[in-house]
Amino acid sequence: MNMKDSPNQDEKQQDPSKSSIVDKIQQLGQSSVPQPSDSNIHVLPVIGQVEGHVQLPAQNKTTKYEHLIPQLIAIEQNPKIEGLVVLLNTVGGDVEAGLAISEMIASLSKPTVSIVLGGGHSIGVPIAVSSDYSFIAETATMTIHPIRMTGLVIGVPQTFEYMDKMQERVVNFVTRHSNIEEDTFKELMFAKGNLTRDIGTNVVGQQAVDHGLIDAVGGVKEAMEKLNEMIDKNKDHENQVIQ
Amino acid sequence: MTLYTPLSEHDIFPREEAGKVVYHQHKHCPVKCVDGGDGRKQILQVLSTDPLHYMDPELQPGQWLDS
Numbered sequence: 250m251n252m253k254d255s256p257n258q259d260e261k262q263q264d265p266s267k268s269s270i271v272d273k274i275q276q277l278g279q280s281s282v283p284q285p286s287d288s289n290i291h292v293l294p295v296i297g298q299v300e301g302h303v304q305l306p307a308q309n310k311t312t313k314y315e316h317l318i319p320q321l322i323a324i325e326q327n328p329k330i331e332g333l334v335v336l337l338n339t340v341g342g343d344v345e346a347g348l349a350i351s352e353m354i355a356s357l358s359k360p361t362v363s364i365v366l367g368g369g370h371s372i373g374v375p376i377a378v379s380s381d382y383s384f385i386a387e388t389a390t391m392t393i394h395p396i397r398m399t400g401l402v403i404g405v406p407q408t409f410e411y412m413d414k415m416q417e418r419v420v421n422f423v424t425r426h427s428n429i430e431e432d433t434f435k436e437l438m439f440a441k442g443n444l445t446r447d448i449g450t451n452v453v454g455q456q457a458v459d460h461g462l463i464d465a466v467g468g469v470k471e472a473m474e475k476l477n478e479m480i481d482k483n484k485d486h487e488n489q490v491i492q
Numbered sequence: 493m494t495l496y497t498p499l500s501e502h503d504i505f506p507r508e509e510a511g512k513v514v515y516h517q518h519k520h521c522p523v524k525c526v527d528g529g530d531g532r533k534q535i536l537q538v539l540s541t542d543p544l545h546y547m548d549p550e551l552q553p554g555q556w557l558d559s
Contacts, residue, residue, distance in 0.1 A: 343496075392498045
């Protein structure tokens with residue numbers, strides 16, 4: 250059937266506002282979507298798997314590094330953006346992509362706050378701790394476990410060394426950007442009896458704070474308050490430098 | 493690419509279905525096969541409790557059976 254003949258097409262042509270509502274219902278499941286006011290805070294969601302050099306199969310929900318990295322550059326360059334909130338609900342993913350995103354967040358000159366909602370597992374841990382201040386929801390979890398591999402191994406000692414170095418990169422980043430001690434983090438990483446099919450630990454809400462991995466338990470309100478406080482401090486500091 | 497995730501490999505990369513899986517008896521041994529479409533079946537897995545079936549060269553995974 251020709252698109253011009255379709256009844257939906259006719260409706261859209263007759264009433265554009267109606268077609269916009271239909272689009273919203275189809276895309277977001279609701280007729281009206283709340284719009285953010287002009288804000289000096291940018292919100293960056295990291296949801297699903299962190300996708301790197303290789304595109305994951307279609308049934309995976311992913312956050313792609315080619316989408317995030319240019320956004321982070323734009324955040325740094327845009328003078329209207331004064332702070333960043335990173336919303337995390339991720340199951341982990343590509344190590345290189347995760348570390349790249351973490352390093353970029355950590356090197357931003359503007360105040361950053363992260364919130365772990367639901368889960369911030371595996372490579373989500375370095376992303377969560379990369380911000381200046383981190384929050385975890387009371388029910389959110391973070392799985393800390395070793396990096397593993399499956400498949401054919403050519404050169405066992407070399408492969409082991411490569412994997413060990415990769416794991417060290419994660420451990421070093423996390424311990425440099427949070428208050429957790431390296432020994433404690435490795436203890437959680439190699440703990441036995443906590444996970445059903447793996448070694449490692451699943452820390453929930455307050456436990457992540459107690460271990461020094463995350464700064465505080467909280468949600469959106471706490472994160473926004475903290476970020477606004479940091480933005481104000483940043484402005485005061487800039488004013489002092491100008492004077 | 494190295495993935496750092498608690499998900500299993502098969503949750504991320506689904507196994508490709510090679511063909512229709514059928515269950516078959518060959519020489520009194522139950523086997524799981526994939527239907528070749530031309531009346532033949534290829535053994536995927538031996539489902540027997542008799543250890544001798546696992547030693548039979550005709551019943552090894554990958555062998556083709558004529559129906």
